[in-house]
Amino acid sequence: MIFVLVETANQKLTESSWETLTAARDLAQKLSDTTEALLIGSSVRALAPTLKGLRSVSVVEDPRLAGYIPEAFAKIAAEAIQKKRPTVVLAPGTEMGNDWLARVAARLDLSLATGCTEFFIENGALKGVTRTNWGGSLLEETEILSTPKLLTLQPHAVAAQPLAGAEPSVEALAVTLEDRDFRVRLKELVRKEKTGISLTEAKVVVGGGRGLGSAEAFKMLEELASLLNNAAVGATRVATSNNWRPHSDQIGQTGTQIAPDLYIAVGVSGAIQHMVGCKNSKKILAINKDPDAPIFQRADYGVIGDLHQIVPALIAEIKRLKGA
Amino acid sequence: MKVLVCIKRVPDTGGGFRLTADNKRVDTTNLGFAISPHEECAVEEAIRIIEKHGGSSTVLTLGPMAAQEQLREALAKGINSAILLEADDYESWDARAVAHAIAETVKPMGFDLLLFGNESADVCNYQVGLRVAHLLDVPCVSGIKALEIQNGKAIAKRESSEGWEVYEVSLPAVFTVKEGINVPRHPSLRGIMAAKKIPIEQKKPIRQNLQMARKLLKKPQEGRQLEILGQGVEAVGKVAAKLRELGAI
CATH class of the missing domain: 3.40.50.620 (HUPs)
Known part of the structure; x- marks a missing residue:
């Protein structure tokens, strides 16, 4: 039985x-x-x-x-x-x-x-x-x-x-x-305040990794996400371990597992720990300056170059398209 | 307060795996090793609790001699003493055997608080801490992301999709910790030097009969075909067009 x-x-x-x-x-x-x-x-x-x-x-x-x-x-x-x-x-x-x-x-x-x-x-x-x-x-x-x-x-x-x-x-x-x-009993349940679109609900997730280099740099990912439909910002374990982002933003084996229509991985090398968390994305677009980064073996679309130039240019391009 | 934290040495895999020729193990020839992520946070939590409430902390691992490296890292961060349950064949131990060996060692030591990782990064068994709690007949809350000690009691919080589940249990107790409970510190140079002088207690654990036997490891299918959209800022026109095609704008 x-x-x-x-x-x-x-x-x-x-x-x-x-x-x-x-x-x-x-x-x-x-x-x-x-x-x-x-x-x-x-x-x-x-x-x-x-x-x-x-x-x-x-x-x-x-x-x-x-x-x-x-x-x-x-x-x-x-x-x-x-x-x-x-x-x-x-x-x-x-x-x-x-x-x-x-x-x-x-x-x-x-x-x-x-x-x-x-x-x-x-x-x-x-x-x-x-x-x-x-x-x-x-x-x-x-x-x-x-x-x-x-x-x-x-x-x-x-x-x-x-x-x-x-x-x-x-x-x-x-x-x-x-x-x-x-003896192990739930004492109370504290409900969470809902703020913005969560990583698991978002249709588009913009994730930042080591390549971002600072908490400050995530502001441009926030701006990019604000221009996209139903988008949220996530991060790799390197970014959360460095306190650039809170742990609740972490995508990966020890963070959140996401499954959006599109995952945009910015300055993300493609460590196993991270890829486990985003492998169920329908499409993955990677922006990375290292053409040998493992992320390119697990992405659908790739852009090779410096994210600190590409992301601002992309933001400007989307604004131009939206204005037109 | 006497606090125990149990850790596992795992390979730092980076971007990909190579398997050994017999497909039974991850080939670690060119890899470094680390404390498994949840346990790195358990170590930090143990140090913070002793800093706040006083007492002593002990780190324990079951693994090869080389796992002294991870014990020393915990000592360098501020843990007071270390125990190595030396087992070269640790990769073939099932979670039940590991739990029996740990429980046997720590039972006479009278810890008030025993911290584990929720699951190790490599084999993801989700059970060693819970089993040790049962063998010691103490309560356990798994997967916690917040812990507070007050008057012989522990308040532990688990995160769910709805919010925070708050548990209260009497000590002694076992908790399995998830990353996010804290941001682990880096060891100081002084800590690293001091840790070198702390002797590591070594024991040969007794291995119970194994009930699980690994046959092989394999990689799951991955089916993505990369299309390079371009290089540098010249690519943004194509990227924006692709975002529109995919419904993102």
Whole structure:
């Protein structure tokens, strides 16, 4: 049996949960096996019948389980796994899913493969996985020797598909929760003030790297962005480490992952750490004075030259076009 | 206050990877090494906490002898002592084995606060800190970007798309840190000189049976074809035309 840990937000399954259920269904078909799921929350029972084609859904409903309560969720999942004895446990490879299944793995003293993108089957059983390394710039094929195999699915590795079939049976799972299961608890949620277009929403992102040389130089990127449709300014790790820009502007493995229609990389060398964060851009335009910079191997359009001359000239050209 | 910070030595990859002939490892022949980014911030956080609240800080890594370089860097920045769990074959250790070795070492040492990176840059396992917390039976909050210590309690903040999630837990506790929590300092020359005199405690960790075995590394497909629009300021006409074509203006 393949057991899916389902993540919910605002009384709905998250997109990553649907991706994970899709991956579990496909894997179950290949293994001629069944799929079950675990749903935890203060009010989640009504979601269970929507998980069509699954054999059953175990539900734990408790008013204390509103939102993600790490240790309580881990205890429930670990007990469910011990009771149901699945061969594979799959969770979304999100912040919550990775945290949740890592805690489960620790409790059961089992290995955990995070960020999986592919599954390997041998003699009708799951043998190993492909998983992400270096934020996705390398892939690792690894064999998993322990059972059950605990896996999290890399977000967007599988496209979510609607589930078909009969409604699952719904069973309430009884787990006794103690005070210590609530020792890590969300105390409050401080909502962010929305200012301007965020990096993840922008259709165009103008990113600056080492070549900018100063915080001051980013002003021209701000001006360029202000002339473009739905544009925001981002930066590389070098720029944020030097305090030219705040860390919230960082595009990369340890910053934000963006997927705009166009990414304009200005004075960006193309370090792996940065490219992981912008590789999902539809088009990449690079401006760099070094024709051998790695960015040119990963861009669609290139301009070779001094950004400190090219960017002001480009701003003037766009203003001229807009004025005309 | 006794603070532990656990770090990993990772290659400084720059612009691209070369793999070894057997496709099992990143070829590090011509590469430098660094403290993995999230952990560099964990080191900074440990130093700031001791500067503010007093006490001592220890840095620990599981890795080869050469990882002394990263321990010395942490010492040069202001960490007080260092432990090397020496394992030449560290790249084949799974996260479970690493966590057991760390927990075994630090359990008798009585740390109040244990800091890890949220995930290492290379293998991205997202789990060593959480596992150590479980083995020590202390609470853990992962992926934090702010930390404050008050009266035996820690207030930690995680950033989500909606805003800041604020957690409060009693010490001792484990936190896994994300870059952005602070901007790490550079070591001073005096710090570098002083760090050379601090002895690094070396131990041979016991490796539990491995449950994961890497078969190979591979590069994902990349499908972009470069078109050079031009050189220097003469190119701006073509660039602007392309921006219009792509709907950016």
